[in-house]
Amino acid sequence: MSMSFKELMKVLGLGAVALVLGVEWLNWLMRRLRDSRGPLKEVLFFPSPQVCVEHLFIRHKHFPCACPLPHGVETSFSRLLVHLLSARMSLDLCVFSFSHMELSRAILLLHKWGVVVRVVTDRDYMTITGSQIGALRKAGICVRHEMSSAVHMHHKFALVDGRKLITGSLNWTLTAVQSNKENVMVTEEPELMGPYQQEFQKLWEANDPANHKPQCTNEQLNIKTCKDG
Amino acid sequence: MSMSFKELMKVLGLGAVALVLGVEWLNWLMRRLRDSRGPLKEVLFFPSPQVCVEHLFIRHKHFPCACPLPHGVETSFSRLLVHLLSARMSLDLCVFSFSHMELSRAILLLHKWGVVVRVVTDRDYMTITGSQIGALRKAGICVRHEMSSAVHMHHKFALVDGRKLITGSLNWTLTAVQSNKENVMVTEEPELMGPYQQEFQKLWEANDPANHKPQCTNEQLNIKTCKDG
Numbered sequence: 001m002s003m004s005f006k007e008l009m010k011v012l013g014l015g016a017v018a019l020v021l022g023v024e025w026l027n028w029l030m031r032r033l034r035d036s037r038g039p040l041k042e043v044l045f046f047p048s049p050q051v052c053v054e055h056l057f058i059r060h061k062h063f064p065c066a067c068p069l070p071h072g073v074e075t076s077f078s079r080l081l082v083h084l085l086s087a088r089m090s091l092d093l094c095v096f097s098f099s100h101m102e103l104s105r106a107i108l109l110l111h112k113w114g115v116v117v118r119v120v121t122d123r124d125y126m127t128i129t130g131s132q133i134g135a136l137r138k139a140g141i142c143v144r145h146e147m148s149s150a151v152h153m154h155h156k157f158a159l160v161d162g163r164k165l166i167t168g169s170l171n172w173t174l175t176a177v178q179s180n181k182e183n184v185m186v187t188e189e190p191e192l193m194g195p196y197q198q199e200f201q202k203l204w205e206a207n208d209p210a211n212h213k214p215q216c217t218n219e220q221l222n223i224k225t226c227k228d229g
Numbered sequence: 230m231s232m233s234f235k236e237l238m239k240v241l242g243l244g245a246v247a248l249v250l251g252v253e254w255l256n257w258l259m260r261r262l263r264d265s266r267g268p269l270k271e272v273l274f275f276p277s278p279q280v281c282v283e284h285l286f287i288r289h290k291h292f293p294c295a296c297p298l299p300h301g302v303e304t305s306f307s308r309l310l311v312h313l314l315s316a317r318m319s320l321d322l323c324v325f326s327f328s329h330m331e332l333s334r335a336i337l338l339l340h341k342w343g344v345v346v347r348v349v350t351d352r353d354y355m356t357i358t359g360s361q362i363g364a365l366r367k368a369g370i371c372v373r374h375e376m377s378s379a380v381h382m383h384h385k386f387a388l389v390d391g392r393k394l395i396t397g398s399l400n401w402t403l404t405a406v407q408s409n410k411e412n413v414m415v416t417e418e419p420e421l422m423g424p425y426q427q428e429f430q431k432l433w434e435a436n437d438p439a440n441h442k443p444q445c446t447n448e449q450l451n452i453k454t455c456k457d458g
Contacts, residue, residue: 155398169396
């Protein structure tokens with residue numbers, strides 16, 4: 001028994017409607033389930049074992065990674081990467097020391113995807129050996145640093161899409177990730193997220209080179225740090 | 230018109246009952262109000278301006294403090310002290326660097342009040358100039374340190390009465406409190422508090438000197454660090 005074209009279209013149309021409704025219903029269910037647990041709260045402890053995180057960077061990879069590290073293992077570091085790479089609109093990063101290559105790769109990738117990345121960092125640690133700040137600036141990412149040389153910008157937090165807070169003791173260095181005892185908390189709790197977002201904005205504006213004396217103009221600092229970093 | 234003894238006792242009895250009921254009702258109301266806002270969540274940013282915190286240490290002070298610092302001002306640092314001094318049963322502290330005199334005074338006071346204090350700290354930073362770890366040990370507070378010399382115990386968190394988590398970027402030093410850009414979060418959110426309590430227990434047990442080689446027995450380490458600290 002063959003189906004007429006009209007009948008086929010009817011079945012396909014109904015199928016499409018059912019699919020859309022089903023997906024919407026699933027979404028609603030997921031939201032309800034999530035709301036009942038409250039906003040996201042996740043705690044990560046370090047050191048994190050070394051595993052392959054290549055699949056997190058290359059979204060549609062059809063071949064398996066050939067590196068000698070363990071594959072398909074979730075670690076504190078891979079969770080941190082997942083949260084960072086979940087950014088779709090903006091990433092505000094406030095970090096004392098930033099030399100971790102894979103974290104740098106993640107930030108550069110977000111920038112390439114069109115995510116608006118803003119970085120506030122420490123003045124002294126910006127130019128130490130291995131600092132990734134120069135690489136970020138070269139790629140066109142806006143970086144500001146603590147203006148006072150007597151004060152350390154010691155925060156280690158990130159804000160994903162103005163919604164998700166990532167904060168803790170972890171500097172963005174290989175030693176911190178692979179050796180040290182460290183903690184990172186990830187939360188979408190508005191009461192916690194909000195004050196950090198305000199603090200970021202405050203630091204961003206306070207360290208705008210345009211508001212400071214001519215001996216440290218944005219341009220001069222950019223050139224200097226890009227060369228050093 | 231004079232009141233008989235029986236009448237007086239009746240009035241006093243009813244008064245006492247009314248007082249107890251009133252206090253209970255107020256308690257219930259406070260709990261309801263608090264529950265509606267969810268568990269405590271507070272974010273503190275540093276540097277914190279220098280103010281007098283003497284009143285936090287001496288509970289029943291009848292004379293005003295004569296020090297030249299501003300009085301009656303609440304700051305991030307005074308809030309941190311209030312939260313620490315709210316401990317009634319236990320304080321578990323995991324801190325990389327500890328040289329702040331007033332924070333040391335707070336911990337020693339808690340110990341004096343009978344609060345069970347346990348401290349895990351970094352091996353290298355334990356004996357640097359100004360470290361308060363020696364003072365804590367001399368007072369009889371249990372201190373353990375990261376056993377490996379290749380690894381930094383970089384956490385900066387405290388657990389008050391197994392209920393309140395205090396965590397952030399802030400080391401317990403004067404520079405951190407008075408100069409640096411730092412953050413501290415205080416929360417009673419069980420989903421955040423729980424993992425930190427487990428991590429503390431893990432570190433406490435992993436760094437038990439009894440489980441390590443004889444060249445670093447508890448006794449030897451205690452003597453060494455007390456002299457140095």
